[in-house]
Amino acid sequence: MSVVRSQTQSEVARGGVLCFVERDDDGLADASLRALTLARGLCGVVGRTLVAAVMGELDELETETLTHFGVGDAYQVVLDDLEGYSPSAWATALLELVEVLGSDVLVAAGSDRGQEVLAHVGARTGLPMAANCLSASWTDSRSLELSRQRWGGSLVEDATLEGVPALLTVAADGVLAEGSPSPTAATIRTHRSTPRDLDRRVVVSEWIARGGGVSLADARVVVGGGRGVGSEEGFGALDELAALLGAAVGVSRAVTSAGWRPHAQQVGQTGTKISPELYLACGISGATQHLAGCRSAKHVVTINTDADAPFLSRADYALVGDLGVIVPALSEAIRSRQKS
Amino acid sequence: MNVLVCVKRVAMVGSRIVLTADAREVDVRQLGFTMSPHEECAVEEAIRIVERCGGVVTVMTLGPAEASEQLRDAASLGATRLVHLVSDGREWDPVSTAEALVSAVWSLEGESGPFDLILFGNEAADTGDYQVGVRVAQALGRPSISGVKHLDVGEQTLEARREYRGGEERYEIALPCVIAVKEGINLPRYPSLPGRMRAKKVIIEEIPVEWREGSLRTVRLRVPEEPRDRAEILGVGVDGVGALVTLFEQWGILA
Numbered sequence: 001m002s003v004v005r006s007q008t009q010s011e012v013a014r015g016g017v018l019c020f021v022e023r024d025d026d027g028l029a030d031a032s033l034r035a036l037t038l039a040r041g042l043c044g045v046v047g048r049t050l051v052a053a054v055m056g057e058l059d060e061l062e063t064e065t066l067t068h069f070g071v072g073d074a075y076q077v078v079l080d081d082l083e084g085y086s087p088s089a090w091a092t093a094l095l096e097l098v099e100v101l102g103s104d105v106l107v108a109a110g111s112d113r114g115q116e117v118l119a120h121v122g123a124r125t126g127l128p129m130a131a132n133c134l135s136a137s138w139t140d141s142r143s144l145e146l147s148r149q150r151w152g153g154s155l156v157e158d159a160t161l162e163g164v165p166a167l168l169t170v171a172a173d174g175v176l177a178e179g180s181p182s183p184t185a186a187t188i189r190t191h192r193s194t195p196r197d198l199d200r201r202v203v204v205s206e207w208i209a210r211g212g213g214v215s216l217a218d219a220r221v222v223v224g225g226g227r228g229v230g231s232e233e234g235f236g237a238l239d240e241l242a243a244l245l246g247a248a249v250g251v252s253r254a255v256t257s258a259g260w261r262p263h264a265q266q267v268g269q270t271g272t273k274i275s276p277e278l279y280l281a282c283g284i285s286g287a288t289q290h291l292a293g294c295r296s297a298k299h300v301v302t303i304n305t306d307a308d309a310p311f312l313s314r315a316d317y318a319l320v321g322d323l324g325v326i327v328p329a330l331s332e333a334i335r336s337r338q339k340s
Numbered sequence: 341m342n343v344l345v346c347v348k349r350v351a352m353v354g355s356r357i358v359l360t361a362d363a364r365e366v367d368v369r370q371l372g373f374t375m376s377p378h379e380e381c382a383v384e385e386a387i388r389i390v391e392r393c394g395g396v397v398t399v400m401t402l403g404p405a406e407a408s409e410q411l412r413d414a415a416s417l418g419a420t421r422l423v424h425l426v427s428d429g430r431e432w433d434p435v436s437t438a439e440a441l442v443s444a445v446w447s448l449e450g451e452s453g454p455f456d457l458i459l460f461g462n463e464a465a466d467t468g469d470y471q472v473g474v475r476v477a478q479a480l481g482r483p484s485i486s487g488v489k490h491l492d493v494g495e496q497t498l499e500a501r502r503e504y505r506g507g508e509e510r511y512e513i514a515l516p517c518v519i520a521v522k523e524g525i526n527l528p529r530y531p532s533l534p535g536r537m538r539a540k541k542v543i544i545e546e547i548p549v550e551w552r553e554g555s556l557r558t559v560r561l562r563v564p565e566e567p568r569d570r571a572e573i574l575g576v577g578v579d580g581v582g583a584l585v586t587l588f589e590q591w592g593i594l595a
Contacts, residue, residue, distance in 0.1 A: 203511070319573075
């Protein structure tokens with residue numbers, strides 16, 4: 001089933017590239033700016049308008065950011081009598097905008113919400129959705145060629161996608177957010193949407209803050225421990241080093257499977273993706289599952305007994321030897337430097 | 341509580357993915373296979389729910405003949421009914437996968453009553469499509485939520501929680517519904533020896549399915565270029581510690 005297009009609103013340019021934009025604590029979410037960057041590339045030489053859809057009202061800074069990223073029309077979506085996130089209601093609103101605009105592509109961030117809302121749009125329309133795209137370009141008016149991540153980014157798939165609108169999410173760690181070379185002020189518009197009764201079945205009821213410690217995803221330094229740490233007790237030396245560096249502790253899947261550390265500390269494809277200045281990985285062999293979570297680290301150092309461990313081909317520097325000796329020595333060296 | 345879990349057989353790719361000569365598939369000749377990680381947790385969660393509330397855990401997969409191994413693994417943990425949609429081994433796109441699962445759900449529910457809860461993993465480890473559970477829920481007309489890391493199942497409703505912006509979101513959803521879970525919701529048990537013995541005897545219900553080409557078509561796979569090639573070895577044993585501290589200083593890591 002394809003989306004039926006409704007009457008054109010006279011002042012709105014038709015065929016815009018629609019991008020669903022999310023917020024985080026500091027304004028528009030970084031993952032959404034990456035999505036806008038990929039979406040802008042689909043506006044092409046024919047000059048489609050880049051259209052952003054944001055839930056709720058835009059403030060001045062957010063509007064400026066949208067302008068900077070080349071957005072021509074920005075829709076503030078207002079849902080009647082529904083507060084908070086609802087995947088189905090948000091999908092309803094986006095489908096309405098696709099109709100109003102006659103969009104042939106809908107882009108979202110490869111975030112939990114982005115994937116989920118676009119999956120709902122795909123499910124409602126029967127259209128395919130390509131998750132975690134790295135690039136996309138038109139081959140003709142109905143099909144795209146694209147690259148997308150598989151295996152958490154350890155593999156890339158080149159593919160073709162047919163169907164209008166094309167539904168794409170954008171890999172949060174694979175596309176750089178770049179402003180438009182020729183921004184023009186975004187026009188702010190409002191779209192009111194009335195969620196269906198079906199949409200109201202799943203609405204977030206509460207958000208509970210979780211306190212304490214440096215968050216792994218945002219940490220500037222991460223000290224990682226793997227199977228080579230040897231035991232739950234073995235993490236004492238890593239905790240001490242992490243405290244000295246103001247770092248978060250991250251672990252491999254082998255460690256959480258053994259119950260040595262909670263899953264919240266797991267770095268990897270099925271854990272947290274990190275992007276620190278420094279990732280110091282101790283006793284981690286370097287399975288694909290783990291490497292998928294630390295690809296965005298700026299500097300990577302590994303401490304490993306095995307000079308042939310796969311991690312050594314993914315690190316900048318290595319110390320070869322027993323981490324049970326090296327880690328305490330490193331802590332001591334940092335401590336004595338602080339004293340002097 | 342009648343719980344269905346949908347799982348996928350995936351390769352254990354280890355430290356480096358090797359492709360077939362035509363670059364259209366992962367070369368799996370040297371590899372072992374497992375259930376996709378989020379789905380191992382979905383099976384565990386279903387077993388815990390049934391241990392607490394009573395009921396039946398059914399596990400279903402769409403995959404080649406060999407995917408019966410993953411169904412038996414689920415049985416060794418406590419699943420009692422196994423359903424195998426037997427494919428010819430080609431990769432299925434998410435739209436066709438969901439359609440095949442939905443028609444199987446209709447037929448299973450016709451025989452033995454509705455599933456109160458259908459569990460999926462949040463995304464398959466290999467294709468990473470993030471959508472099959474949502475498509476199945478939509479086709480069945482049931483509510484769904486993805487990314488769930490905590491479940492409390494009551495008689496009429498369940499409470500689901502998931503991570504959002506360093507905190508937790510809560511949802512209250514009426515049964516029957518569809519939930520996609522993430523690893524970390526629980527720590528899956530290891531199969532017991534009696535469990536393994538029992539699993540060998542469970543009859544797998546086989547349903548043949550016909551592959552259809554989707555609208556998202558693979559042209560080729562490739563291993564991305566990595567930013568790093570080979571680590572420079574700073575030293576053996578504690579020899580490299582001094583050099584590392586100097587690097588930390590250069591990188592502005594030390595205050």
